[in-house]
Amino acid sequence: MVDSSISRRKVLQTVGGSVSVGALAGCAGGGGGGSEGDGGEMTTTAQASQDQDSYTLNLAESATQESAHYRGTELLAETIEENSDGRISVDVVCCQNAGGPPEITSSVNSGTLDMGVSAVNNLANLTDAWLFVQLPYLWSDHENLYGFWSENYGDGGRGEVVERVHEAVYEDLPNIEILDYWGSNGGSMRHMHFSDDSTPVVPTDGSGQGIRVTESPIEGSTVGNWNFSSTPVAWSETTSAMQQGVVQGIHIHYWWLYASGMFEEINYTVETQTQDSPAILHINSDSWGRLPSDLQEVVTSSVAEVTPQQIEMDLEQGAEAKRMIQEENSEIEIYSPTDSELEEWQQVTEPTYDEWLGEDGVPEEFVTSALEFQDHDVPGVEL
Incomplete structure (x- = not known):
């Protein structure tokens, strides 16, 4: 069980309303926040952070704090911070504060969010690349579903079809990078x-x-x-x-x-x-590109470490819900x-x-x- 207590990370929750997505632009993000410099120009916190060799990313998911998506993002945030020796700090945005899955992915694509988790069945209006995933009885079980999509679950290693799907996704959402596939947050078949x-x-x-x-x-x-x-x-x-x-x-x-x-x-x-359907864990391309190569490797290895745990959380969540x-x-x-x-x-x-x-x-x-x-x-x- 993942400890969902708040550590030194700021966790944005719904309290009497929602936080505007424009206010959520991360320090390594491509758009959004910043502060006025002496010359009147906007100085992004990304630039300020890079001067200190430290980076802040926000990571959004739309479910409650009891969900496997939230607990997975908490665990990933902690793992990234630990593996980077504190050079990367991750703010988890939950509880619809950044909207539902389509809004989260749109915001990651535009750069007003750094990272997000979205189940692909909710993204049909943004791209049809994952449409075939929804065919009934296409998946015999969850082990095969996640084994097919995730680079870090089961035998791992994405096949040619997954890479071709990504090519189609990037045509419609050119400013995201797919880090891996997570559980749907449903925990069972429909x-x-x-x-x-x-x-x-x-x-x-x-x-x-x-x-x-x-x-x-x-x-x-x-x-x-x-x-x-x-x-x-x-x-x-x-x-x-x-x-x-x-x-x-x-x-x-x-x-x-x-x-x-x-x-x-x-x-x-x-x-x-x-x-x-699986969910995508994705990051804004500019946010990714602004991380030094050693910290990109930290994020990649942290995702590899957390993904199998998140999928198991997801499946346990479904059984418990029933x-x-x-x-x-x-x-x-x-x-x-x-x-x-x-x-x-x-x-x-x-x-x-x-x-x-x-x-x-x-x-x-x-x-x-x-x-x-x-x-x-x-x-x-x-x-």
């Missing part, structure tokens, strides 16, 4: 959760209920092919949408269901084990489909593959590479 009296066991039991989905068009297509009405709803509005009957359920991981308190609205869960949901909502029924029932959920997703294979962000060769990496096939899908 499942179907219902707030009404629905108790579907297989997709043919669906009858058009409105299900809240993210902005990912592939997720929406998947839920639609299961005989439900996929309904994108902003996260901040989801609980009220469920309470008001705008939607009758949600397709989400256990952790987010628990952390949001939304589990209290749920009567029934069917563990569809549909999909999950346990807490069952403990705190005794009315909820969690149904785990039999192998044959789960195969029905899987086979009905074939139209999703037919619809999306070959589209931008979903090259068939990328999908094939991911499946071959796992020695895995998706039931009902022929490539």
